[in-house]
Amino acid sequence: MKKLILSGLMSLVCASIGLAQTSDYKKSEFFVGYSNNQVDTGLDSDTDNEFRDFFNDRKSFHGFNASATYNVTRYVGITADVSGTYNNQRITATVPTGPTTTGTISFKTSNSLYNFLGGVQVKDNASEGRLKPFGYALVGAGHGKTKIKDLVCIATVDCSDLATSSETGLAGAFGGGLDIKLNNRVDFRAIKVDYNPIKFDSGTTHNVRFGIGFVFK
Numbered sequence: 001m002k003k004l005i006l007s008g009l010m011s012l013v014c015a016s017i018g019l020a021q022t023s024d025y026k027k028s029e030f031f032v033g034y035s036n037n038q039v040d041t042g043l044d045s046d047t048d049n050e051f052r053d054f055f056n057d058r059k060s061f062h063g064f065n066a067s068a069t070y071n072v073t074r075y076v077g078i079t080a081d082v083s084g085t086y087n088n089q090r091i092t093a094t095v096p097t098g099p100t101t102t103g104t105i106s107f108k109t110s111n112s113l114y115n116f117l118g119g120v121q122v123k124d125n126a127s128e129g130r131l132k133p134f135g136y137a138l139v140g141a142g143h144g145k146t147k148i149k150d151l152v153c154i155a156t157v158d159c160s161d162l163a164t165s166s167e168t169g170l171a172g173a174f175g176g177g178l179d180i181k182l183n184n185r186v187d188f189r190a191i192k193v194d195y196n197p198i199k200f201d202s203g204t205t206h207n208v209r210f211g212i213g214f215v216f217k
Helices: 002-022 050-056
Strands: 028-040 058-071 076-096 102-123 131-152 165-181 186-200 203-216
Touching: 028 076, 028 186, 058 102, 058 203, 076 131, 076 203, 102 165, 102 186, 131 186, 165 203
Parallel strands: none
Antiparallel strands: 028 058, 028 203, 058 076, 076 102, 102 131, 131 165, 165 186, 186 203
């Protein structure tokens, strides 16, 4: 009888230890960092260098990215993600003003692109891990806006189409990255990369987001 009781107690102790080990992971995390979005311009350079074409056909937007994740298990978490990236540029164009004459118009654009996304993150959140690769799939909304400033227009040219415009559409982010543990409370997010398509009324933009920053737990 003593052996049976002792065996039962040992089983309970082992089960408790095993449960503690399987639940030894961070339940939540918050990421904040820099974001670079290579925004699809809709242009097609069509040169012999595909790598160069990729960047030539996109504009670099700079800004922030933040996300909050609640880990429902050691490996799976629910993530809410928001990013805002911005780009300013001056545009000068030559336009026809008559059968044989041309003129120049110029203006500045102030551009912004926001993503409001949610979905699933997959990562081993064990407390003892140092290198933590992760992946995620997010969906939500993207909002783009272009403001026209300092417009210089020729009197004979109709510039009424050059006005502030904005669009909102279905968006997604599909990618991953690598976290490096600094201490029990902070990880360094060395890289995150995702494909960020946004379906506007005017067409789908095929963007790519890059990020770096810190994860707080």
